Amino acid sequence: MKVAIFSAKPYDQEHLNPANQGQHELTYFEAHLNPQTAILAKGFDAVCCFVNDTLNAETVRTLGEAGVRMIAMRCAGYNNVDLEAARKFGIRVARVPEYSPYAVAEHAVALILDLNRNIHRAYNRVRENDYSLSGLLGFDLHGKTVGVVGTGKIGVAFARIMSGFGCQVLASDPVENPDLQGFARYVDQELLLREADIISLHCPLLPQTHHLINAETIQMMKPGVMIINTSRGGLIDTPAVIDGLKSEQIGYLGLDVYEEEAELFFEDYSNVLLQDDVFARLLTFPNVVVTGHQAFFTQEALSAIAEITINNLCAFEQSESEGVEWVV
Ligand code: NAD
Numbered sequence: 197m198k199v200a201i202f203s204a205k206p207y208d209q210e211h212l213n214p215a216n217q218g219q220h221e222l223t224y225f226e227a228h229l230n231p232q233t234a235i236l237a238k239g240f241d242a243v244c245c246f247v248n249d250t251l252n253a254e255t256v257r258t259l260g261e262a263g264v265r266m267i268a269m270r271c272a273g274y275n276n277v278d279l280e281a282a283r284k285f286g287i288r289v290a291r292v293p294e295y296s297p298y299a300v301a302e303h304a305v306a307l308i309l310d311l312n313r314n315i316h317r318a319y320n321r322v323r324e325n326d327y328s329l330s331g332l333l334g335f336d337l338h339g340k341t342v343g344v345v346g347t348g349k350i351g352v353a354f355a356r357i358m359s360g361f362g363c364q365v366l367a368s369d370p371v372e373n374p375d376l377q378g379f380a381r382y383v384d385q386e387l388l389l390r391e392a393d394i395i396s397l398h399c400p401l402l403p404q405t406h407h408l409i410n411a412e413t414i415q416m417m418k419p420g421v422m423i424i425n426t427s428r429g430g431l432i433d434t435p436a437v438i439d440g441l442k443s444e445q446i447g448y449l450g451l452d453v454y455e456e457e458a459e460l461f462f463e464d465y466s467n468v469l470l471q472d473d474v475f476a477r478l479l480t481f482p483n484v485v486v487t488g489h490q491a492f493f494t495q496e497a498l499s500a501i502a503e504i505t506i507n508n509l510c511a512f513e514q515s516e517s518e519g520v521e522w523v524v
Contacts, residue, residue: 197221197241197513199268202229202249205462208270211502212244220509228458234258242266242509247273247489248458253281260285266512270505271492273428274523275401282524289524290508294349295492295500301353303491304396304426307450310485311422312337317482331482338362343392344380345408346399346427347373354396355380366392369399389413394422401428411436420447426491429455434474441481449484452491461488 197220201208204224216222223240227233229249237243237259245251245267256278267277269291282289310316313334321328342358344351347369355365356379365380366388389395395417399405409423410433423446425432434455440446456472470476478484511520
C-alpha cells in the first residue's frame with residue numbers, strides 16, 4: 197500500500213523502514229496532518245499519524261475524498277481522531293494499544309524521583325560549584341500513599357513499581373484490573389484524590405476525564421500533594437493547577453504532556469520567544485518538571501510501535517483483523 201506518514205522524524209524512519217522490509221511504499225512528511233495538509237494524502241491508501249496530528253472532521257473528510265481508506269495511528273491514544281467522521285467516510289482506524297507500558301510507567305517514576313529529591317536543581321547547583329543542600333530536602337517514598345487513576349496497561353506497570361518502593365497504592369478505574377490484585381486497593385476517585393500523597397494519571401482523555409484535575413478536585417487533595425501526568429494534557433486544567441502551585445496546595449508537579457502541547461512539543465524552538473504565557477508560568481516554578489512528551493521514547497517502544505504499525509497496515513491490506521486493535 198501507499199502510506200503517507202505524517203509528523204515524521206528521523207527516528208520514525210529509522211524504525212519504520214526496517215520493520216517494513218519493503219512491504220509498503222512509505223512516504224514521510226515532516227508536516228503535522230491537519231485540515232491544511234490533509235490534501236497531501238491524495239493518492240495514498242493510508243495515512244500514519246501521531247499524537248499531535250489533528251484528525252478532526254474536516255481533515256477526515258479531506259482524507260476520505262482523497263481516497264484514503266485507513267488511518268494507522270502509531271500511538272496508543274486516539275483522542276485526536278474524529279471517529280464519527282472516520283465511520284462516515286468508511287475509513288478504518290487502527291492504533292498501537294500496547295508497545296511498552298514500562299516506558300511510560302518508568303518515566304512517571306522518573307518524574308517522581310526527580311521532583312522528590314530535587315535532582316533537577318541539584319544538577320544545576322553542582323555544575324555551579326554549589327554543594328549546599330538547602331531547598332533539596334526530599335521525603336521517603338516508602339510508606340507513602342500513591343493514587344493511580346486509570347489501571348490499564350501503563351497504570352498497572354506503574355502501580356507495581358510503586359508497590360516495590362513500599363508505597364500503599366490506591367487505584368480508581370471504572371473497570372477493575374485483576375492484574376493489580378495484591379498490589380493496589382480500588383477506591384472511588386474522590387477518596388483516592390483525598391488520601392494520596394502522589395497522584396499519577398494513566399487514564400485516556402475522554403469527555404468524562406477532561407479536566408479531571410481542576411480547582412474543585414485540587415481542593416480535595418492533601419496539602420503539598422504531588423501530581424504526575426504522563427497521559428494526556430487535557431486531563432489537567434492548567435490555570436487551576438498554577439493557582440494550586442501558588443497557594444502551595446500542590447507541592448510538586450511532573451508533566452510529560454500539556455493541553456496545548458501541539459504548538460510546542462517535538463520541535464526545537466530554542467531561538468523563538470515562547471508565546472504561551474500559561475506554559476511560561478509553569479516553567480517558573482522550581483517544583484515543576486516538564487518533559488516534552490517523551491515518556492514513550494525508548495528503543496524498545498519505538499521498535500514495537502514500528503512493528504505493530506506495519507502489521508496493522510498489512511492486516512488491512514489483506515483484509516485480516518486478527519491481532520489488530522481496530523478503533524473503527
Ligand atoms: P489502557 O487503555 O490500557 O488503560 C486505560 C485505563 O483507563 C483503562 O483501564 C480504562 O478503564 C481507564 N479509564 C477510563 N476512564 C477512566 C476514568 N474516568 N477514570 C479512571 N480510569 C479510567 O491505556 P494505557 O496503554 O495504559 O495508556 C493510558 C494512557 O497513557 C493513554 O490513554 C495515553 O493517553 C497515555 N500515553 C501516553 C504516552 C506518553 O508518551 N506520554 C504514551 C502512551 C500512552
